[in-house]
Amino acid sequence: MLKKERHAYIMHEIDIHNKVLSSDLSLQLTVSEDTIRRDLQELDEKNMLTKVHGGALSKSFHFTLHNNTVFSQPEKKIIAQKARDLIKDGMLVLLSGGTTIIELVKSLPPELNATFITVSIPTALELLNHPNIEVIFIGNKLLKNAQMSVGAEVVQRLSEIKCDLCFLGTNSIDVENGITDLELEVIEVKRAMIRSAKKVVSLAISKKLNTTQRMLVCRLEDVDMLITELVPTEEILKPYHSKGITII
């Protein structure tokens, strides 16, 4: 079998399976692994595949490229636009942290005249870019990972206010278990946020639907609206609607 034929065979395998193992090819083509390795090396140099330890991968396997851009950006933009329409002049709005909330803040119209309260540093920073809105940060001990204030002081301060809307960037939401999260300190604050709001809006990309974390933030009954990137009539959203939640 000629080299060219082997190369064609290898590329064919790559196209079908997205990967090849040197050991497999060696058996299939009855040549030594050395030869296969040299083949893969050549094909790599021609940019036809990506050689890795043990074999090779399809070029289309590039997960490194679109990593820089925040994942699910288009979904989050759709969610942000839907959420934005709920905010009216003069409102007092409570915001959590997370990339979806950031997206929401970015999408706020410049002429909007409202007051926003948050415990998240990135959210606050983004809010400060807008000309007409007043930003209130509830401070205390800052949590490193979440980059937000936590602790009893925050809960206390939140209990003293009553907001029109509370937007929660949601990690996990499930019909059975409601909204769940990982860290106790974060949950304490989110609960306080929910208590101090007239309406609670959960923002979640559809991938987060029907997933559960270890600890409970609130039951589904405490959530007034759910915003995803899907159209509200989607099948997956039915159970949430049955529970009395407004789907947007």
Next chain:
Amino acid sequence: MLKKERHAYIMHEIDIHNKVLSSDLSLQLTVSEDTIRRDLQELDEKNMLTKVHGGALSKSFHFTLHNNTVFSQPEKKIIAQKARDLIKDGMLVLLSGGTTIIELVKSLPPELNATFITVSIPTALELLNHPNIEVIFIGNKLLKNAQMSVGAEVVQRLSEIKCDLCFLGTNSIDVENGITDLELEVIEVKRAMIRSAKKVVSLAISKKLNTTQRMLVCRLEDVDMLITELVPTEEILKPYHSKGITII
């Protein structure tokens, strides 16, 4: 399964859930947790995720300030290094805002174990990058330009604490008029910071020496130390030294 495939899988999980647990991945990919840990370590080194105890988090959760390279003048780096040596383990340190303060925070050694209090959002964000220090943010209404908390609430909260050191990024300092600034709301907070600190340290590049703004922050008598990029024996610093200030 090839290593790259595992990496791709891990990144996919990260994209969906914003976090992964080593134990989960170990089961899902049927490799030892050691291997997962090494995978996460590699991906972390490639800045594709943030490794934490028990797993990893999405990078998009972590906002950092990347705009500072432009500002960081060598003068400010020198000042930062001098200021850094004043901070010891266990101290409670108060920080204002400003690029010089950011430079100081960047220069803090990773092993430093201290608590920092600030009212500046950028300063807080930078502080959160350090592994061992506790960060407390005193929140309230945020000022757009200065990106810091202001108002009576902040002043009140500051009055309840007593710090070892207070570092002030200084816009204008003058032998006659002391430290001066522009905005009333900022000045109120800076004054409160000075009152609640045992030692007040002014950080100022030499260009700011002998300049005056409209409104008084404090007299020179209230300042304990002055740090510039110059050697302490410089002629221009003499008058400050005569007033009893320690020049560093």
Next chain:
DNA sequence: AATTTATTTGCGTATTTATGCAGTATTAAA
């Protein structure tokens, strides 16, 4: 056709990489 030249291939060996394991140290949670 014969010979030279260049290329390809396989093999042995040394080296590197990947992975898991065990014991210990560290960290986080109750």
Next chain:
DNA sequence: TTTAATACTGCATAAATACGCAAATAAATT
């Protein structure tokens, strides 16, 4: 503080790789 989970270290092993060389093959030249 105690306890359980997680991380790190060094080591062992197996797999994969690189390298030099010689044999085999193909291509080119006379």
